[in-house]
Amino acid sequence: MIVVTGAAGFIASCLVSRLNQDNFNDIVVVDNFSVAKKEDNLKGKKIKEFVDRENFFEWLDNNYEEVEFVFHLGARTDTTEFNKDVFDLLNLNYSKKMWNACAEYQIPMVYASSAATYGSGSLGYDDNEATIPLLKPLNPYGDSKNDFDKWALEQTAKPFFWTGLKFFNVYGPNEYHKARMASVIFHTYNQIKEKGSMTLFRSHNPDYADGEQMRDFVYVKDVVEVCVFLMHHRKNSGIYNLGSGEARTFMALALNTFEAMGVPADIDFMDTPESIRDTYQYFTEANMSKLRSIGYNKPFYTLEEGVKDYVQNYLLPGKYY
Template sequence: MIVVTGAAGFIASCLVSRLNQANFNDIVVVDNFSVSKKERNLQGKKIKEFVDRDNFFDWLDEHYEEVEFIFHLGARTDTTEFDKDIFDLLNLNYSKKVWNACCEYQIPLVYASSAATYGAGTLGYDDNEDIIPLLKPLNPYGESKNDFDIWALEQTAKPFFWAGLKFFNVYGPNEYHKGKMASVILHAYNQVHEQGRLALFRSHNPEFKDGEQMRDFIYVKDVVDVCLFLMHHRKNSGIYNLGSGEARTFMSLALNTFEAMGVPANIDFIDTPLTIRDTYQYFTEANMSKLRSIGYDKPFYTLEEGVKDYVQNYLIPHKYY
């Protein structure tokens, strides 16, 4: 059996689908299934068992001999939430329990970290584990992810294989439920569909023109392919960046969304909200050499390819992956 936590969420539900495509059908999905707005993400998928996240460790104590691999992708991901106790509970302490269980039962583990750990990027975006204790995330979400990365690296007891993945700006199908935390592409599509226009945040940094803020956007299909690679690879444990390796502007993202929709571009700019203006990132770009160095050689989707596939094959027909 393969366990996927956070399974009804965006990335994890796409991973379940990708595992099914690879003929892995004994999937145990772990989540808070009382959140009904995520339920469609798992419809039609081949799943062996549903386990509530609060019951997971009791379940694992009984079934650990049958578990081949754990993907721990469950987390509170709201970057505008400032209650540190929530992040300590769900992101830090729950992850420690998953890690310790994988050590006790010798189960290989892939877990979700985040590019939010890099903060303003003053130390760059290299997945060099020596700099992880020096990073300064800009919000409690990023702090919780970095706190766990630091804790994991300090442990003398480790799963025989483990990998932490620093997800950059992931976009793609199955994020319909994420509200304000969904990708800019989904928000752009909805705005254009409803209003025929798109508003982007104005730049408040003189080094960047309006719309020229840059992010490393990575398509979710690439993310789940990397997860499968690591499940089969099972060596070279450590923390890895997972982005496309190429920063692109929000303007490029917007223009590609209009093109994929077959709608003339109509873009204006609004002020970045004061609540996030001081912690707004103007540039992110993953150094992907570490993952490439262990043998992952599949090309990543370009922004043009990813946006076109997402918009035309999922958003317009409102399909799930």
């Protein structure tokens, strides 16, 4: 059996589909299933068992001998939430419990970290584990992810294989439920569909023109491909970046969305809200050489390829992955 936590969410539900494609059908999905807004993400998928996250560790104590792998992707991901207790409960303490259980039962695991751990990027975007204790995230979400990365590296009891993945700006199908935390591409598509135009944040940094703020946008199909690779690889434990490796501008993202929709580009700008202006990242780009060095050699979707696939094959027809 393969366990996937946060399974009704964005990335994890895509991973379940990807595993099904390779005929991994004995999948145990873990989530807070009282949140009905995400239920469509798991429709039609081959699943062995649904386990509520509150009951998971009791379930694992009774079933660990049958568990082959754990993907711990469940987390609170709201970067605008500033209640540290929420993140301590779900992102830090629950993850520690998952790690300890996988270490005790020697179950290999992959868990979700985040590029939010890099903060302003003043120390760069290299997944060098020696720099992790020096990183200064810009919000409690980033803190919670970095706190767990630091804790994991300090442990003497470990799963026999483990990997933390620093997800950069992931976009793609199955994020319909994420509201304001959905990708910019999702919001761009909906704005264009509703108004025929798109509004981007104005730059408040003299080094960047309006719309030229840059992010490493990574397509969710690449993310799950890396997860499947690691499930089979099971060596070279550690913390790895997971982005496309190429920063692109928000302007390029918007223009590609207009093109994929067959709509003339119409872009204007609004001031970045003051509540996030001081913590706004103007540039992120994953150094992907570490993952490449352990044998992951598949090409990543370009922004053009990913946006076209997402818009034309999922958003326009309203489909799930």
